[in-house]
Amino acid sequence: MSDTNHVNRIAQLMVELTEAFPPRDLDAAAFARSNTAWDAYTKAEAFDVGSQGRTWDELGSEFVDAHGGALFFLDPGAFVAVLPAYLAALLRGDTESEVSAFVFSQLTRAPRPEKFDARNNLLAEPQRSAVAHVLEALTDSDHWSRYRTEIAAALDSWR
Secondary structure: OOHHHHHHHHHHHHHHHHHHOOOOOOOHHHHHHOOHHHHHOOOHHHHHHHHOOOOHHHOOHHHHHHOOOHHHHOOHHHHHHHHHHHHHHHHHOOOOOOHHHHHHHHOOOOOOHHHHHHHHOOOOHHHHHHHHHHHHHHHHOHHHHHHHHHHHHHHHHHO
């Protein structure tokens, strides 16, 4: 794929993410109130401060890098609220931490199908499609070649 085609595809997927997940102000306190597991996340306070009152598209790659592990601890509603920020960072390819492995694991149905299903059940069809399209693009990207197995497992969960 040419550089121009790649850039255009990323731009189209960013539009799809924004349309599927309209940005809304995040309520960090609601994240904490809705989930006792949130207390176990060691960076919960920094996550809350960094996300409060922002929309997912205002959470930059630095935030996503710092909080890759947060996805595991978020309740289904909070997960859905911030997921597009993580997907956007992966699409842009501007995250260099271990966040990608965390994201791919949380987008894979196994080994916790009940957790995956609870999250997936909150998504509308355009949101599910957007997630699958992002994973397909990552599969095609040389930037993420070392995670092909993890991406393929995640993608299989969304098909």
